[in-house]
Amino acid sequence: MPFDKNKQQAFQAAQQAFVEAQHATEDLHYEDVDYGHEHKLAQQEINEAFQVIEKAHITATEHQKEQLRAYEKELERMRQLLQD
Numbered sequence: 001m002p003f004d005k006n007k008q009q010a011f012q013a014a015q016q017a018f019v020e021a022q023h024a025t026e027d028l029h030y031e032d033v034d035y036g037h038e039h040k041l042a043q044q045e046i047n048e049a050f051q052v053i054e055k056a057h058i059t060a061t062e063h064q065k066e067q068l069r070a071y072e073k074e075l076e077r078m079r080q081l082l083q084d
Contacts, residue, residue: 007059011068014056017049018071025078039082046079 024042032038053068053075060068 007061007064010056010059011064014049014053014068014071017045017052018075021045021049021075021078025082028082043079043082046075046082049075 021042024038024045028038028042029035050072053071057065057068
């Protein structure tokens with residue numbers, strides 16, 4: 001049973017990290033005075049989300065792995081937008 005709980009906790013941590021990265025990139029506005037700082041924070045959130053998702057893959061069910069791959073794909077898109 002503890003293994004199942006760990007699986008769920010790892011997946012929930014990955015979901016939360018993804019949402020935080022989304023919020024960080026959505027809140028970016030080029031015109032803002034602190035854009036550079038916010039841009040850097042968004043990049044950090046994305047990198048952290050990738051790390052948490054990578055750890056979650058270890059214990060994830062097949063269904064969870066599909067969702068984690070979707071998160072990674074979206075994070076990669078967000079990363080590309082920050083580089084453009």
